[in-house]
Amino acid sequence: MGRRKRNLKKLSSASQKIGENKISEELNSDEKEETKQKEENSFILEDTIDVYQRVRLPLVHSMYDRSPDDSDEEEDIVVLNFSPRFVFVSNLCLICMERSEEACESCGLVSYCSIQHKKQGWPKHRELCKVLTEVCTNGGGFSFLPDLTADDYRIYRLKLIEIVEHRLGRLLDPWEKEILLYPRICCSCRYFSKTLRYCPACGIELFCENHDDKHEEWCRDFQVFRRVLFMQHRNGNVDPEIPDTFQTTPLYLPNNFDLLMTQLYSRSTYYCNMDCYTYCSLSHISTIPLTTLYSMQISCQDWKTIDTFVIHVIGAEFQFECINLHVWEKFFLHLLPNLKHLRLMFIGPELRLPAVPLDLLTAVKICSACKSINRRVNVSFYPEKFYHNFCHSKQFIKPHLICLFNPGLYRETGFEGKDTWPETIKEFCKIKVPVCVTSYTKHEIPREMTRIKSIIDVETILEPERNPFASIKPDRNFVSDDTVPLIYKNYYLAIIRGKS
Ligand SMILES: [Zn+2]
Ligand SMILES: [Zn+2]
Ligand SMILES: [Zn+2]
Ligand SMILES: [Zn+2]
Ligand SMILES: [Zn+2]
Structure with missing residues (x-):
């Protein structure tokens, strides 16, 4: 904790410098003077830049020119563009989202x-x-x-x-x-x-x-x-460039998102200049694959050498877990050189697919290097289906890891009035592979564990802890707003496994 605080102080001036030209109007003259003085030594060498230090930076521009990529032949890749809806905040202008007067x-x-x-x-x-x-x-x-x-x-x-x-x-x-x-x-x-x-x-x-x-x-x-809402209102969705590095040996994740990003982007200008909205969006689309990879490294002994890895995502929601599938290639295939085939299976009663041909939804854009040696990310959806039914269907393939992201297992209100979690819990524990469970808040995760343990006997692989790869994009909370006004997807993480 001490180290983190020290970095924060040291870097607040550095990160201001980064976007100096564009935000100079937002800095007062003292700050400008200080920034100038530090110009010589303010370049970031070993430190990370967290989201708080990016709040004043203007929107970052893409790392690459989007000119035709010679390595990719034209393919039918569907770009699903869900434009963000207007979000009401009582003290922000209903027209422009500036602070209200x-x-x-x-x-x-x-x-x-x-x-x-x-x-x-x-x-x-x-x-x-x-x-x-x-x-x-x-x-x-x-x-x-x-x-x-x-x-x-x-x-x-x-x-x-x-x-x-x-x-x-x-x-x-x-x-x-x-x-x-x-x-x-x-x-x-x-x-x-x-x-x-x-x-x-x-x-x-x-x-x-x-x-x-x-x-x-x-x-x-x-x-x-x-800041996120303001920039989202102005710019619509942003599409962060995912760091793309080919590791020659399997990369063991540091338990800190900022640190991982610093490593992977090699402190490129794009990364250093990344504004808080783009950074939040980056973490939001990375939290699913990174939380999964982190869980895999904690719970699967052969994570470095395995060549085929099957993941079940239970209770998936299309707009959160099932878009941005290209990110899996960057964080699995490119960080784990021995992995050839990643298989993602999304199952859930609330999983509803948009009216787009299925082969377009499941197509994951793969780089030519991966393609040339037949590495792939295979995606399948099992919409409007309970996991316990899926387990007994012909489509079932035994997973290496099961994931439930922010499931709210402890809620007994159920789906369409029927609490079906007990059956699902029994089924995913019976497979006896690691199960990663996340929650929006610190208070929810013990309740998730209690619910599972009330149904079936499990061993704990990872006690509930703060997930280093949680989304850092804040959302307002209604369900427990008296204790926590803002929530983050995948904030807490625990890993269990059904006992024999
Ligand atoms: Zn305040
Ligand atoms: Zn009124
Ligand atoms: Zn206004
Ligand atoms: Zn690739
Ligand atoms: Zn009051």
């Missing part, structure tokens, strides 16, 4: 950066504003908030959505629901007022007269959150 005078629940944007937003906001004002603001719907327990507060917000939808005569869009799920109230006592102050550092969390600071623990994460 003006709350809506009527409902007090949405805000704008300027009078100009307020005017511009009004025609679209009018209809919803009327209902929000009736239900929440004038109707007193928000006056009870401070007295509710955390659970009741969650139920209450869901109820408010229903009421608003009913009065409006239509369903709310996801971002409109967020107005009620994450409302513009004091984050400390839930007091609602049109005159709340925001945290000057992150610009997100709001405070009433009686509360301030108190959120030091989360402020830096909120700064990243705000």
